[in-house]
Amino acid sequence: MKINHIIIFSLIFAMVPANYVFAHKVIIFAWVEDGYIHTESSFGSKRKAKNCTITVVDEKGVVIHKGQTDQEGNYSFKIPGKIDSDLVLKLDAGTGHQAKWRLSKADLIKVPTAKNIKVAMKKKEDLEKGPSVFQIIGGIVIIFLLAFGAKFLKRGKTHK
């Protein structure tokens, strides 16, 4: 295959999606404040996860609470009484797709330190970021390395 053919072929795929926006992840983020569990759900950067179902289950999988996010992707509810278990908040973001957040038993009652809050916020911001250019290029490089590695192995077998 000539190099100019490779370039032409690659350019076809590079130019096609030029005016589309980049992907976004579905994320549910939860915290406790004043006896309430608050949640924020979004598709990564700025798009809110509207009208998505949130199901709260305990460690045994028993459904404890159910609700729906509002137009801002938020949902809050009072901590159910007599809970002696971690809680898992499941966000149903459409067919076959979901996100989860786990609140431990301790999380429901303890007051976090400023350091804990800072670390959690940093994690949230990192996960809301889209894939980096480095990851995309790295993935493509790995694909080509695997392809040429397979060809090299095949050629080795043929020559034996």
Added chain:
Amino acid sequence: MQYYGLNLRSGRENNMHISEGVLSGPVLASGAVLAMVGTAIGLKKIDYDRIVHVAILASAFFVASLIHVNIGPSSVHLILNGIVGLLLGFAAIPAILTALLLQSVFFQYGGLTTLGVNVVVMGAPAVLVHYLFLPLLGKSPGLNFTAGFLTGLFSILFSSLLLGLALWFTDENFFETSLVIITAHIPVMIIEGIITGFCITFLLKVYPEIIPVREK
């Protein structure tokens, strides 16, 4: 404001990547077995002299899923499994497997346990459109575009049906689920049809050797 916990997980909106924790064990196991069989056949059928084609198309598939199109209140993303399958046939399965694996590791799309099912959902239609529409290529420019358009359209339609089937085998209503998935992907079917149509028409003009039928 008090933030707790650090175990964020991500899912997707209106896409073909099934998240972890959604499907039952038997469905996951069946998907893994089918994906392994498909990959074995694909590796056997790859023309290693044209391995660059496989790498380029796998890269296109890897990147395409990152590109979302906002349509009204929801969002969908490109898949491009149709053109990958049309040009590679069974070799599309290992190409799609590699791309999905990298998407799972790098971007947390889908998941490692759902990799097999996702390969089947996107790979099987790719192989199917190869056998359905490849014979139409090379006869006339209009027919080339039509074949490309139908490739893009039907690959998404078949993938939507397989996705619905996978969810149905777990616990959801197949008809309703499939209807929701297909409806959500109608814009993608049209967009992918147009993109695939133009790509195939262009490739037949500038580099006809890429089309397998032209090698005969």
